[in-house]
Structures are given as C-alpha cells and as structure tokens.
Amino acid sequence: MRGFAQDRPLGTCPDCGSILSCLYDYEKAKETLTQESLRRRQKTLWRYSEVLPGIAPQNVVTLGEGMTPVVRLKSGLLLKDDGLIPTGTFKARGMAVAVSKAKDLGLKKLVVPSAGNAGSALACYAARGGLAARVFMPTETPQSIVKECVQYGAEVVQVEGNIGDAGARMRTQMDGYFDMSTLKEPYRLEGKKTMGYEVAEQTDFELPGAIIYPTGGGTGLLGMWKALDEMEKLGLLGSDRPKMFSVQSEACAPIVDALDTGKDAPDPGFPDGTTIAVGLRVPRPFAGKQIVAVLRESGGGAVAVPDPEILEAMKSLAKEGVFASPEGAATLAGHRRLLEAGAVARDEEVLLYNTGTGLKYLDLVR
Ligand SMILES: *Cc1c(COP(=O)(O)O)cnc(C)c1O
Secondary structure (H helix, E strand, O other), X not given: OOOOOOOOOOOOOOOOOOOOOOOOOHHHHHHHOOHHHHOOOOOOHHHHHHHOOOOOHHHOOOOOOOOOOEEEOXXXXXXXXXXXXXXXXXXXXXXXXXXXXXXXXXXXXXXXXXXXHHHHHHHHHHHHHOOEEEEEEEOOOOHHHHHHHHHOOOEEEEEOOOHHHXXXXXXXXXXXXXXXXXXXXXXXXXXXXXXXXXXXXXXXXXXXXXXXXEOOOOHHHHHHHHHHHHHHHOOOOOOOOOEEEEEEEOOEOHXXXXXXXXXXXXXXXXXXXXXXXXXXXXXXXXXXXXXXXXXXXXXXXXXXXXXXXXXXXXXXXXXXXXXXXXXXXXXXXXXHHHHHHOOOXXXXXXXXXXXXXXXXXXXXXX
C-alpha cells in the first residue's frame, strides 16, 4: 500500500486510479477521543477532529453542520434526519470537510458533476468559504436545486442525460477547476463518515441491528462503514456490526442486481433509468465493488423499490412530521420489502437514514 501526505491536493491514486482512503494515528486519537470527552464537545461533526483531515482553524468552512436528530417513528423504527442540515441533505457533511480541506490546500475553484444535492452543497460551502464553484447537472435535476446553486453564486451547466454524462462533459471543460467528484478526492468520504460516528453516539454505542440507507454513488454507505471500523480501532465499539442494507430505485438498481446475481461488482454496462429519487440514479457507481463488498460483509443486502411506493412512504413519513426526500423515504419502502422477505425481523431495532428534506422536491407533492 502506498501512502500520500495530506499537504497537497489529492485525487485518486496516481498509480492505479483507485480510491484513496484517509488514515489516522488511531493509537494517539484513542487517548483523547473517548465517550467521556465527546459528551463535552460542540454539537457539530467537527467534534470528531482526531479522525478528520488536518485543517488550519481559520480555513474550516462551517455552518454548524452535524448532530442531526434521531427520532423514533410510531412503528418503532428509528430515523436519523439529515433533512435538518445546511442545504437540507447529508451532502453538506462531505462538502463541509472537503471544501475546508480544499481551502486549506490553497485551492480556489471547485467543480462537481451532481444529480443535484452534492452540487448545492458544494455551492453553499464554496460561498461560505469564499471559493468559486461550478456544477454540472442533468437537465432533470429539480429546479429548486438548480436555483439553490445559482442563489449561492455557483455557475451551473445543465447537461442532457445522467450524472455520468454530466461528469463526461465536466472533464472536457476543467478550466483549472479542482474535481470534487464522489470518491475521486478523499475528503468528502471523511465528512460523510461522521454519520456513522453520530449514529453510534446517539444510540449510546449500542448500534441498531440494521441500518437502511439509500444508495447512489455509495459514499454515505462506505463512509458509515469506515466510521464503524475506526470506532472499533478507537475502542469505542466492539466487533459487532449492524446489517447494512442499500435501497435503490427499481428504475436504476445496479447494486441490487449485482447482489441478486452473485457478482462482485455491478455490471459496467448497467442500463440507465429515471426515478423521482434523482440522488439514486447512478447506473455505474465508481465504488460499486466496495459497496457490494460492504453489504455482503455486514450480512445485509440490497433492495429495490418502485417510485409509487417511494411516494407512499413520503406521505406516510409526513403524517408523522418528517418531510423526507424521495431518497430518504425509499428506506421506509425498502424496510417493508425487507420485512416481507424476512431479511429483517419485526422486533429488530432498525435505523432508517433520511438523507434529505422533501422541501427540495415540492413538484412531487400533488
Ligand atoms: C446523493 C444522495 C443520495 C445517495 O448518496 P450516495 O452517498 O451517493 O450513495 C441519497 N439521498 C440523497 C438525498 C442524496 O442527495
């Protein structure tokens, strides 16, 4: 394994093109990152500083993100609500850390291809940090998200097709901008892993039996898994892991297909399909192999749900006061199917991860 210093901008591995993963001195971190000390820290994701990239304090770009609530639904399910974070989706976690690190490294212009929410999170944190942002988005991205980017002052380029097409167009037009694509730089994952730290803390280090997570590019899922591994190294958790389940849309479910057909990675030619859950429309996830491996290793799996069931789940969550995004609501629809299939038990403690607010998708409300 080759190592790289974190004092200059990094993309993927220059030798083999694979994902770079941040490592820390866990023995040293262990001395200060304890359950006891966590109780006294600020209620933001920056509380896990020992296991976040080194950033000079004046370059930390923050809006107080993190420590979103975990609520119990009437059904007994737990729901962690990242609808209540700057920009209304968990993409803020990744961008808060990655934009801060970019600023610390002296980068000034950042670009991302996005189905929507990563773009607005980049636009938001770039604005906060005084950096320039450019976002390439499919034309189907909800107008509310496009306008959000524009309001933050980002330059938006709309592209026919899916997020892959947006990325291809971006690469023909880099103009000195730094590529912040999912898993093509190492720090968005570090921000997103704080979801795992928070879930552990908020369940008093007694993790639920299963976590159901909507999966597109997979950073959320991989980040959470990395957090659990790190917490074991830090002595904060034992070796038990929750079963991790990915939920995808029936219209675009490469991960579900790979698991169902016993493959190690999604089919590289997996066909595209549109869904109201735009964040899940990733037919060829760059980290497909790693996602499949985590789901298998955890004893969990993947489940696909059709759009009408996602809409039903949005309504049903709203009746309890949670206005979830279609991606987030898909976890409830997925839970129903996993119950039917016997993959989770009725009395099992299950956490649904709501990745975003429904307020960004008002066109879906009739
Ligand atoms: C991006 C996104 C997802 C998918 O997350 P990945 O980490 O790319 O798998 C899920 N929900 C929402 C609201 C998103 O914006």
